[in-house]
Amino acid sequence: MIILMNMIEDEQSLSKFQKLYNQYKNIMYWVAYDICKNEQDAEDIVEEAFIKVIKILYKIVEDEIDTIRCKNLMITIAKNTAIDFIRKREHEMISTEVVEIEKENKSAEDICIDIENYRELVFCIGLLEEKYRDILRLKILYELNSKEIASILNISEANVNMRFMRAKRMLKEKLEECKNE
Amino acid sequence: MSDDLEKRKSEYLLKLALEEQLEEEDKLCCNIENKKNIDSKEKMLHTFSKRHEKRMKRVLKKAKKVEKKGSYCGYQQKYFQLVAGVSLFLCVGIVTVTNVEAFRVPILCFFEEMKENYLLLKIDNNKTNIVSEKFQSYVPMYTPEDYVIIDVQESEKNFCIKYENSKNKNVYLYYYWEQMGTIKINTEGAIVDEIELNGNKAYIIQNEDEIRIHINKELERIYLNGRLSYEEALKVMESVEGMK
Numbered sequence: 001m002i003i004l005m006n007m008i009e010d011e012q013s014l015s016k017f018q019k020l021y022n023q024y025k026n027i028m029y030w031v032a033y034d035i036c037k038n039e040q041d042a043e044d045i046v047e048e049a050f051i052k053v054i055k056i057l058y059k060i061v062e063d064e065i066d067t068i069r070c071k072n073l074m075i076t077i078a079k080n081t082a083i084d085f086i087r088k089r090e091h092e093m094i095s096t097e098v099v100e101i102e103k104e105n106k107s108a109e110d111i112c113i114d115i116e117n118y119r120e121l122v123f124c125i126g127l128l129e130e131k132y133r134d135i136l137r138l139k140i141l142y143e144l145n146s147k148e149i150a151s152i153l154n155i156s157e158a159n160v161n162m163r164f165m166r167a168k169r170m171l172k173e174k175l176e177e178c179k180n181e
Numbered sequence: 182m183s184d185d186l187e188k189r190k191s192e193y194l195l196k197l198a199l200e201e202q203l204e205e206e207d208k209l210c211c212n213i214e215n216k217k218n219i220d221s222k223e224k225m226l227h228t229f230s231k232r233h234e235k236r237m238k239r240v241l242k243k244a245k246k247v248e249k250k251g252s253y254c255g256y257q258q259k260y261f262q263l264v265a266g267v268s269l270f271l272c273v274g275i276v277t278v279t280n281v282e283a284f285r286v287p288i289l290c291f292f293e294e295m296k297e298n299y300l301l302l303k304i305d306n307n308k309t310n311i312v313s314e315k316f317q318s319y320v321p322m323y324t325p326e327d328y329v330i331i332d333v334q335e336s337e338k339n340f341c342i343k344y345e346n347s348k349n350k351n352v353y354l355y356y357y358w359e360q361m362g363t364i365k366i367n368t369e370g371a372i373v374d375e376i377e378l379n380g381n382k383a384y385i386i387q388n389e390d391e392i393r394i395h396i397n398k399e400l401e402r403i404y405l406n407g408r409l410s411y412e413e414a415l416k417v418m419e420s421v422e423g424m425k
Contacts, residue, residue, distance in 0.1 A: 121195070
């Protein structure tokens with residue numbers, strides 16, 4: 001009986017991807033269209049973006065498809081896929097991406113956060129550059145690994161780790177600036 | 182507070198902060214759109230081309246496979262957990278039960294009884310210990326191919342062994358009596374033959390596919406009865422060491 005119930009439950013969960021597609025195809029299309037300015041290209045970008053979504057499908061909880069978190073993830077994937085699409089179309093080599101090198105040979109510094117600094121932290125996250133905000137969200141909020149993030153952002157794994165370290169450092173600097181003010 | 186705990190606290194707060202900032206950003210966007218009275222592109226539905234719909238069907242199929250695999254793995258994992266749980270329960274149960282003498286003794290007696298009553302004996306020409314020592318020399322050393330011993334009955338002065346062919350289920354019985362008086366044999370419609378085997382007189386009665394062989398040595402008698410070829414039956418009776 002238990003086995004049967006489990007199998008029934010699995011039948012229902014098979015439509016998770018379909019739900020995602022139906023929910024976000026439109027917004028992803030417009031995000032892609034804003035970047036590439038071409039209808040057909042935008043549709044191709046949407047298709048490519050959803051292929052990427054398949055790889056991280058296990059991370060998406062079906063009950064959370066309607067949340068802002070999921071929406072932001074889909075938009076991030078669509079946006080980065082569109083940027084990469086434009087680069088390829090204009091024959092830009094992906095290896096010309098900026099390889100972020102840390103000047104100091106330190107491991108990632110951990111940010112010490114107290115509850116008193118919480119409101120400043122939220123504010124400082126908003127001040128970060130979009131690419132650093134995205135990497136923090138993908139790594140911490142969506143708990144994706146470096147390989148998955150590299151696939152979404154179309155950068156190397158090494159660059160993912162470097163960008164994440166830099167994002168944390170910049171956030172820490174902004175937080176200290178806020179405290180001093 | 183320890184460093185590890187401090188680190189975890191910071192990570193948790195960062196996660197909350199990211200989530201809150203995301204929600205604030207989303208609210209801000211909605212407010213701007215409302216103020217400017219702009220219809221969010223989100224609300225403007227785009228009609229996707231048939232080409233896109235066709236290609237997305239393939240993507241959907243791929244996604245279904247991935248989801249199915251994931252759910253199967255999850256189901257498999259649950260199944261393995263269930264099996265592991267049941268196995269653990271059985272192991273613990275068996276260990277507990279066998280450690281308690283009140284349970285152990287009756288269980289062992291039960292299995293002993295089963296072994297005595299129902300065990301299927303295998304043919305082994307070298308072993309005659311299917312009967313007690315005093316009868317062992319009267320057990321045939323030869324057993325025809327595909328025949329196995331399926332039953333042994335023994336009393337103080339005689340024993341009987343039942344053989345069965347594992348392929349065609351033919352059966353023959355072998356008897357030994359320590360002391361046997363005169364008996365009458367029904368030979369109606371049968372072919373009767375009298376020969377000498379191992380220095381003893383042997384009476385062979387054949388009736389269609391059934392054979393009976395009686396051999397006497399003083400008061401001792403061995404007797405074979407069943408479905409067996411003439412040659413094989415003779416080989417069986419010749420192999421009885423005790424009658425040589």
